[in-house]
Amino acid sequence: MRALITGITGQDGSYLAEFLLSRGYEVWGVVRRSSSENFERIQHIRDQIKLFEADLLDQTSLTRAVQSARPDEVYNLAAQSFVPTSFVQPVLTAEFTGIGVARILEAIKNAAPKAKFYQASSSEMFGKVLETPQTEKTPFYPRSPYGVAKVYGHYLTVNYRESYGMFAVSGILFNHESPRRGLEFVTRKITDGVAKIKLGLTNELRLGNLEARRDWGFAGDYVRAMWLMLQQNEPKDYVVATGKTHTVRDFCEIAFDSVGLNYKDHVVTDAAFLRPAEVDQLTGCPKRAEKELGWKPEVSFSEMVEMMVRADLKRLQPQSTRVVNLGFAKKAAV
Ligand code: NAP
Ligand code: G4F
Numbered sequence: 001m002r003a004l005i006t007g008i009t010g011q012d013g014s015y016l017a018e019f020l021l022s023r024g025y026e027v028w029g030v031v032r033r034s035s036s037e038n039f040e041r042i043q044h045i046r047d048q049i050k051l052f053e054a055d056l057l058d059q060t061s062l063t064r065a066v067q068s069a070r071p072d073e074v075y076n077l078a079a080q081s082f083v084p085t086s087f088v089q090p091v092l093t094a095e096f097t098g099i100g101v102a103r104i105l106e107a108i109k110n111a112a113p114k115a116k117f118y119q120a121s122s123s124e125m126f127g128k129v130l131e132t133p134q135t136e137k138t139p140f141y142p143r144s145p146y147g148v149a150k151v152y153g154h155y156l157t158v159n160y161r162e163s164y165g166m167f168a169v170s171g172i173l174f175n176h177e178s179p180r181r182g183l184e185f186v187t188r189k190i191t192d193g194v195a196k197i198k199l200g201l202t203n204e205l206r207l208g209n210l211e212a213r214r215d216w217g218f219a220g221d222y223v224r225a226m227w228l229m230l231q232q233n234e235p236k237d238y239v240v241a242t243g244k245t246h247t248v249r250d251f252c253e254i255a256f257d258s259v260g261l262n263y264k265d266h267v268v269t270d271a272a273f274l275r276p277a278e279v280d281q282l283t284g285c286p287k288r289a290e291k292e293l294g295w296k297p298e299v300s301f302s303e304m305v306e307m308m309v310r311a312d313l314k315r316l317q318p319q320s321t322r323v324v325n326l327g328f329a330k331k332a333a334v
Contacts, residue, residue, distance in 0.1 A: 007077030014041035056100030086146035101153035174241035179311030195312035208273025218299035241284020
């Protein structure tokens with residue numbers, strides 16, 4: 001089996017590539033040109049995958065990527081994925097995150113119409129939620145240009161499935177995190193901050209809305225659900241979530257506590273990190289995924305928080321002092 005992954009250099013792309021390699025796939029990844037390479041997350045598997053230069057903004061390069069890889073499965077994970085940036089660059093976000101889906105679907109329709117297609121849809125589409133928990137049937141109410149662009153990509157995927165009989169599915173994934181999460185997202189910002197404070201590199205962590213609630217899972221678990229969706233007989237959309245919700249404050253409490261610190265002594269709220277419109281709370285209902293895909297998350301919320309703190313401590317701690325016991329019961333499993 002051959003898989004083509006857009007966004008292979010991102011958090012999910014790197015975990016998915018590892019997962020598919022472990023199942024014997026030939027893995028192709030789309031990377032965009034930049035002045036310096038950005039392959040940290042895939043460095044350890046670099047010699048096992050094939051990389052193809054293409055861009056979600058460029059139809060010709062995407063069509064060539066599909067023609068060259070001749071994939072059985074295409075996973076469209078590439079996007080401008082940071083919500084605050086979408087308020088500052090709404091047009092670019094629409095181009096990458098929205099119209100980019102049209103370009104990759106066109107490339108597949110013309111060059112590999114039998115390939116199965118996975119679109120990375122998002123719980124951000126539920127935005128100002130119309131019911132709790134959110135299911136595959138909950139109407140969307142996006143609260144950011146990113147969320148709006150994802151709604152376009154979502155419905156376009158449904159439309160290509162219904163119009164052209166393509167095996168095209170959307171995974172509506174709730175927030176999922178890991179030690180490979182970008183440093184600007186709140187979870188990694190917190191665990192990086194905790195590690196820096198513990199190591200004496202800084203003393204405060206400035207955050208926005210501490211009362212926002214998210215249904216947070218572990219990225220390694222979520223890429224398994226993406227693959228399972230493409231192994232079904234029928235193409236269908238699925239919510240992928242834990243069903244449990246926590247505040248940013250809860251995340252801080254566990255993260256600081258895991259190194260013997262109190263978040264109240266270090267976290268400062270700063271209006272600079274508030275958004276023009278907020279998504280106050282998200283809670284997914286994973287029942288369809290559990291029943292039809294046999295999917296279940298394996299890493300709990302607190303295990304994931306502690307895993308991320310451990311990894312950031314390891315990354316930031318000077319080599320010579322890494323033997324110091326930081327008080328963790330478990331070993332890093334990054
Ligand atoms: P991420 O770490 O931000 O990775 C995004 C990837 O997209 C990177 O590889 C990036 O390449 C690539 N990319 C961006 N613009 C591109 C372009 N114009 N052409 C080609 N590639 C481009 O995101 P993630 O957390 O792995 O998320 C994967 C996908 O799932 C995204 O579509 C995201 O919106 C969606 N999603 C994520 C979550 C979550 O909680 N993580 C939840 C729901 C949905 P560079 O390395 O070159 O920047
Ligand atoms: O970590 P966040 O930036 O993630 P957000 O906005 O939920 O988006 C992520 O999850 C989506 C799935 O629902 C993905 F589609 C999307 O690509 C991305 O992966 O923020 C989480 C919450 C927000 O309510 C935000 O207001 O944390 C709050 N927050 C509080 N202080 C902060 C901060 N967020 C960030 N980034 N930085 C802060 O200082």
